[in-house]
Amino acid sequence: MEGSLVAKVDRGRVANAELDASTEVGFTIETGADGAIMLSTLELRKMHMWQQKGELTATGSYNTANGTNLSIAAHSFDIFPVMALLDFEENLTGTGDVQLNLSGYPKNPRLTGELMLTDGKLIGIDFDRLQGNARADAMALHFAGVRLERNGDMLFGEGTIPLTSSIRESLMIPEPDTNENMLLSLDISSDSMAIDWLPVVVYKDLKMNSGRMSAKLHLGGTFERLDMQGTFQIKDGGFEIPGLLIPFTAAEGKGRFVGDRIVFDEFCAQYGTGNLQAGGSITMASFLVERLDLWVKTDRLLYASPSFTGILSGNAYYRGPVEAMVLGGDVEVSDARLSYVPAEPNSADAAEKTASTGEPVPPVPPTGLDFKVQIGSDVRIKQAMTVLDIDVPVEGSLTVRGTMEEPKLTGQITADRGTVVAYRNAFQVLEARAEFTEQRGYIPYIRVLARKPAEQAVVFLRAEGEAGPNLRIQFESTPQMSTEEIFALLDLPEMLRGNGLMMQDILDEGIYVVGKATIDTLTRSLAEFLHVDEFSLVPRGSSLFRDGVELRVGKFVTPNLYLQYTSFYEDGFIHKIGLDYYLSPLSVLNLAYSTTGDFSFGFSIRMRF
Numbered sequence: 001m002e003g004s005l006v007a008k009v010d011r012g013r014v015a016n017a018e019l020d021a022s023t024e025v026g027f028t029i030e031t032g033a034d035g036a037i038m039l040s041t042l043e044l045r046k047m048h049m050w051q052q053k054g055e056l057t058a059t060g061s062y063n064t065a066n067g068t069n070l071s072i073a074a075h076s077f078d079i080f081p082v083m084a085l086l087d088f089e090e091n092l093t094g095t096g097d098v099q100l101n102l103s104g105y106p107k108n109p110r111l112t113g114e115l116m117l118t119d120g121k122l123i124g125i126d127f128d129r130l131q132g133n134a135r136a137d138a139m140a141l142h143f144a145g146v147r148l149e150r151n152g153d154m155l156f157g158e159g160t161i162p163l164t165s166s167i168r169e170s171l172m173i174p175e176p177d178t179n180e181n182m183l184l185s186l187d188i189s190s191d192s193m194a195i196d197w198l199p200v201v202v203y204k205d206l207k208m209n210s211g212r213m214s215a216k217l218h219l220g221g222t223f224e225r226l227d228m229q230g231t232f233q234i235k236d237g238g239f240e241i242p243g244l245l246i247p248f249t250a251a252e253g254k255g256r257f258v259g260d261r262i263v264f265d266e267f268c269a270q271y272g273t274g275n276l277q278a279g280g281s282i283t284m285a286s287f288l289v290e291r292l293d294l295w296v297k298t299d300r301l302l303y304a305s306p307s308f309t310g311i312l313s314g315n316a317y318y319r320g321p322v323e324a325m326v327l328g329g330d331v332e333v334s335d336a337r338l339s340y341v342p343a344e345p346n347s348a349d350a351a352e353k354t355a356s357t358g359e360p361v362p363p364v365p366p367t368g369l370d371f372k373v374q375i376g377s378d379v380r381i382k383q384a385m386t387v388l389d390i391d392v393p394v395e396g397s398l399t400v401r402g403t404m405e406e407p408k409l410t411g412q413i414t415a416d417r418g419t420v421v422a423y424r425n426a427f428q429v430l431e432a433r434a435e436f437t438e439q440r441g442y443i444p445y446i447r448v449l450a451r452k453p454a455e456q457a458v459v460f461l462r463a464e465g466e467a468g469p470n471l472r473i474q475f476e477s478t479p480q481m482s483t484e485e486i487f488a489l490l491d492l493p494e495m496l497r498g499n500g501l502m503m504q505d506i507l508d509e510g511i512y513v514v515g516k517a518t519i520d521t522l523t524r525s526l527a528e529f530l531h532v533d534e535f536s537l538v539p540r541g542s543s544l545f546r547d548g549v550e551l552r553v554g555k556f557v558t559p560n561l562y563l564q565y566t567s568f569y570e571d572g573f574i575h576k577i578g579l580d581y582y583l584s585p586l587s588v589l590n591l592a593y594s595t596t597g598d599f600s601f602g603f604s605i606r607m608r609f
């Protein structure tokens with residue numbers, strides 16, 4: 001098949017650019033020796049594209065037999081249409097002036113050009129201005145005098161990048177007979193730039209807030225296996241990690257680029273009154289993290305999550321290939337609050353992602369765990385379950401294995417004092433134990449014995465079972481009384497006594513017992529979504545219908561300062577703002593103001609006895 005065609009455009013579009021009516025294109029096709037139809041000539045007698053503020057013109061011809069001479073010039077032009085044709089639109093965007101000249105033959109093309117772009121992105125790095133010169137041959141792109149600017153910072157670069165197969169196909173350049181000597185050779189440097197320029201993401205949720213970085217890097221090797229040489233230094237950095245209450249500050253570090261690894265020789269950061277030290281290396285492949293070999297040392301680092309808020313001290317490591325990484329170490333926990341939070345299934349999330357994208361989301365490899373945890377001073381379990389609330393100081397040790405998604409704990413923690421509240425009756429703990437086995441994952445088996453003086457008797461509570469709604473509770477008394485007498489003494493609802501049902505008590509207890517688990521799960525989810533430490537609905541009395549509920553929202557704005565908002569209805573809505581300043585884990589300054597005009601100031605001390 002052979003033939004030629006001349007087309008004159010009345011109206012057209014390439015990506016986001018309009019084709020002018022004066023555009024005239026001619027081309028010739030022929031059948032090659034292998035039977036494939038190929039483009040033998042392309043003549044741009046006059047091609048004109050325009051956008052709202054920019055334009056592009058192209059003249060010349062592409063000819064496989066007689067050689068190519070093609071010129072492209074753009075002014076104030078969004079280069080997306082050109083990058084889309086080259087299959088490079090995800091790696092370079094921007095608007096500006098471009099001048100390109102293509103000459104030679106398919107097996108030995110010559111490309112020269114210069115560009116000046118603004119407000120774009122280069123390989124994931126936003127820039128205000130990018131300028132430089134480039135040339136290309138059959139093997140590679142060569143850059144010189146490249147300068148990247150953003151917010152007054154400058155990054156300089158020059159070197160060579162081998163042509164990828166997709167770019168060759170777009171430019172109709174045949175694949176070379178050999179891939180030898182097709183190596184990267186780039187030199188990148190900056191005396192001072194914002195640290196968030198870094199395109200490498202070690203931890204997907206790491207957020208860089210501030211800091212400066214200087215670096216000199218020679219990038220060699222191949223795209224698949226890099227060969228890096230150089231140094232870097234970080235000063236006055238700030239970053240956030242989800243789960244921690246406040247950002248890290250005063251981050252300082254320095255390191256080296258060695259082969260396919262980024263080596264951290266020194267790294268430290270402040271976290272409130274605590275600090276963190278780290279080191280190790282990150283192995284790269286295809287510009288992605290392939291393996292981590294990092295160590296971390298913490299000293300009184302405050303950590304918060306839905307199930308844990310407390311101080312961590314110890315040594316940890318994070319190592320292994322990305323498909324099988326392990327987080328482990330030896331850690332002491334102190335000044336902490338622990339609770340059991342039921343795991344939420346993630347299958348719905350995966351289904352939602354599949355439906356939204358039309359393609360299944362590849363599973364994220366699980367991170368293994370290998371921790372030894374020692375319970376230190378002032379560690380309490382504060383657990384709200386369906387019919388039992390526990391607040392006890394504990395001691396003991398645990399081993400944590402499994403994965404982040406499915407942790408497996410072994411060991412036990414015990415308590416000989418504290419408080420449990422069952423059906424709104426407070427009991428003093430005599431003995432409590434939470435036992436963990438790998439078969440139960442992270443769900444503890446609880447045993448509790450507690451007492452409550454009640455008039456002329458002492459009522460004992462025994463609770464045993466897995467944490468959650470299936471925990472079994474029994475009551476005994478001294479002197480011995482029947483179950484009905486104990487229930488009457490504790491003022492339990494009629495529906496629990498078995499002496500007749502009262503609709504008000506059924507509704508109250510139904511909301512308290514059945515709805516509590518649902519409300520707790522909902523409020524925990526809202527607290528996590530709003531990035532606060534507390535979001536709760538608390539009954540204001542024995543009857544939800546008579547007394548209503550109180551909304552509480554709170555957050556640690558610093559490690560020692562807790563801000564709380566409270567709202568309830570009492571002849572109109574009343575709102576309160578309160579501040580708690582922890583002078584120590586046991587002493588607190590309180591300040592509160594309400595919309596009724598009430599103002600209060602106090603000082604409280606907790607004492608153990």
